[in-house]
Amino acid sequence: MSHQSELIATDIDAYLKQHENKEMLRFLTCGSVDDGKSTLIGRLLYDSKMIYEDQLAAIEKDSATVGTTGGGFDPALLTDGLKAEREQGITIDVAYRYFSTAKRKFIIADTPGHEQYTRNMATGASTCDLAIILIDARHGVMTQTRRHSFIVSLLGIKHVIIAVNKMDLVDYAEEAYDQIKKDYTEFSSSLDGMGDLHFIPISALDGDNVVDKSEKMSWYDGSTMMHMLENVHIASDRNLIDFRFPVQYVNRPHLDFRGFCGTIASGRIHKGDEVMVLPSRKTSRVKEIVTYDGNIEEAFTPQSITLTLQDEIDCSRGDMLVRPNNVPNSTDSFDATIVWMSENALTPGKQFLFKQTTRQATGSISKLRYRIDVNTLHRNDADKLDLNEIGRCEVRLNQAIALDGYKRNKGTGAFIVIDRVTNVTVGAGMILDRSSSDKTDHWDEEADSHLTGTVSEVTPTERAGRYGQQPATVLFTGLAGSGKTTLVQALERKLFDQGRAVCALDGQNMRRGISRDLGFTANDRSENLRRSAEVAKVVNDAGLICLGAFIAPSEDVRQKAADVVGRDKFLVVHCDAPIEVCRQRDTEGHYKAADEGDIANMPGVTSKYEAPTAPDLVLKTAEQDVEACVVAVLELLEKRSVVG
Structure with a gap:
């Protein structure tokens, strides 16, 4: 596995030329405290024979005095070079290590796990092609695991390996690995851009599944860590279109x-x-x-x-x-996601220096739209950002700069924030592209300040008295073919026959009118639900019950729809049916077209569907008939005092 080659002895020039032309992979290790990040890197270097003899002898000597393995060889000392790191057995600063194999050259960034060093982790991750997120098999998915995963997603790292480490401490139990895999998959489904996700059970200390296949985990039939690092495809990650x-x-x-x-x-x-x-x-x-x-x-x-x-x-x-026919945006105002890196909190209005590519401009963060809770991914109102917190901000500069959205172009979509007095970097930002990939921005846009709302002279109490009901929006969500539209039609008929004031909204009907300009990307689906939520709010304000049938695959977007309508009026019904049943019900051939590549972004096939985390009602539509489902929804409406 090492970089050694017969060419070294026979033709050194040919060897150097071969080495020069190897593809470079930059990756980082991250995760919670003491998950074994430094140990994994040390094991990679040791097993691939990338350690000099004098260095190895020094580490073996230090292992007896400052190691954490009871006197045995401690691979973590290869990267934990600071005295404070060795004393505490933790990583404090980013450590870079270099090695190569017959296939590739590698640059590794070993990043800290402590929350107070999150800024160091973000710095190390900013130039990486791949991230290895370690999880202790004893503890599972921790808060810092979620934090680092969110930052990896935020920085647009497309390739992620989840290394379930310390399998030796759980007796190499497949059940422990499967549970962590399940928990992390559920969490990561809410993250954007983590498509190439792999799981590997390892023991970094003993080398199981790191470079060599483990005989102690015969139940795992996947690749080793080194094999995956050598073969992951990164050539297509570069933007070769926009010069x-x-x-x-x-x-x-x-x-x-x-x-x-x-x-x-x-x-x-x-x-x-x-x-x-x-x-x-x-x-x-x-x-x-x-x-x-x-x-x-x-x-x-x-x-x-x-x-x-x-x-x-x-x-x-x-x-x-x-190129004249491919020009970036030129503006002095844009929205960005900012990771704050200073002990002094970010408060809107203060003047900073902003450095983007080779250009530097003065300006300010004029508005903090919200702070992101990295544990729940929910958006919270905030008037400041403290150290290591992440928020969406509006930036205003004193001159225009040429920029692209970060998701499209990292090189021109990233910037740093510099304190004008101390010249210290206090923040790192990723520019959001409103024009294309970030249409979900409409959720947060405020109405024109010149517009004023009108108040109806008919009060909600008068409407409730007239109709004998409370207004509510019931969102039926599920895969295509799960029965959403069928149930909405049946329930609308039932409520109307009972004398209720009710109307139905269907995702496809919306696309034939108000949303005819939208496609089926995740952002377009989000915008369709946003527009529909605004319609539902108007319907509720008129005192009616609104029934909506939408796939609505994103939990985050459903939460935003609830905020628009009003959480006290918003109910979620999950139409839960196996995808095999949904395929059988598909009379229009959507699933077949998705399988053949004719339809992109099909939830359940070519994109994710996130089941609601806390639905008001779950209907097993493959087991319950329509009448039973309608009765269950009516009982829910009575329970919530929507109807009496």
Whole structure:
């Protein structure tokens, strides 16, 4: 498994060339305190023979005095280099280690587990392609596990390995591993962007399933940690579409050469391509692509290059070269998710420096929209952010900058916040893209301040007296084919025959009118439910009962719908049917089309469906007939005093 090669002895130049061309994988280890992050890295290095003999001898000596293994070899000492770390047996700062195998080169970031060092973890994760989240098999999913998982999701790390560590301390029990896998899967279903998720049971201290397959866990038939690290596909993670070249330095060694130096943030460029300079919007063509090894015809992210242009146009540090037909947004105001890293709390209005790519601008965080509870993922009102807290903020700068949404382009979608007095980095931000991928922003947008609401002269009490009922919205949620629409139609008929004032909303009917502009991405589904919730609120304000049939696959979005309607009026009924039954009921061929790739983002097939965490009623629609389900809902409405 080591990087050793016969070429070292026979042809050192060929070996160095082979080593130079290996793909690089950056990954981090994170998780709760004492889950074994440093031990895992030490074991990876030890078993792959990446430790020098004198270093190994020093660690074996230190293991007897400051190790945590009772005098035995302690792999954690390879990364826990600070005196305070060795004394306490914890990781305090990010430690980077480098190694290679026959297939890849690796850079590892060993990040701290303590809550007070969350900012260190976020720093270490910011450049990584993959995250290894460790979970102690004895303790399961902890608060800090959730915190780090949320940050991994927030930073857009697409590949995640959940290493269930210390399996030796639970007698290698498959049941303990399965329970943790179940708990984490339920939690992570609410996180955005964790599609490539893998679970591995390991013992980092003894090396089980780290580099070599464990004989003690024969029930596990998956890959080892090292095999997964060597083979995970990361080439497609890079954005090679949007060319963004922030200018870092203008190189003018003599009168005949003027080059613009920097690192390609995204995309690719060819000699002769037309480029535009932002913010001036002057255009020219690439004359040369210069590198240390000579001129090249094509360059791509993340190469560091120097570009020369055919025309003498003004371009300096902080400017950005892009393609004229693919230009980023240029604005002085945007929304962002910010991780606060200072002991002094973030309060809106204070002036800071904001550094994005090579450009620096003054400005302020004008509004704190909400703080995110990383344990529940709920959004809470807040007037400040304390150390390590995360919130959604509105940023206003004193000049426009060229930017993209972070999900689309990390290079131009990230920034840091700098204290103007101390020059210390106090926050890290990810820009949200309102125009495309973040249509859920409409949930938080406030109405125009010039608009004023009107109050009906008919009071809610008068309406309740007239109709003999209390207004409510009942959301029927479940997979396609689970029976939502059938039940809503039957219940509407029953309530109407009883003399109730009732109306029904159906997701597909909404899409034929108010939401005809929406597709079926997660964000479009969210926006469809938002619009429907606003309609339901108007219906409730008129004193009617509203019945809604929507797949509504996201728990977070359902919670936001409840806030719009009013939680005292909002009921959730989960139509729970096995997907096999839903497929049998599918007369329109949606599931088949999803299986064949013709329909994307189909909940239960190509995207997740999150079952409600605390529904007001669960209907087993594969076992109960329509009449029994209607009776159960009527009993719920009577119990909640919606109808008498």
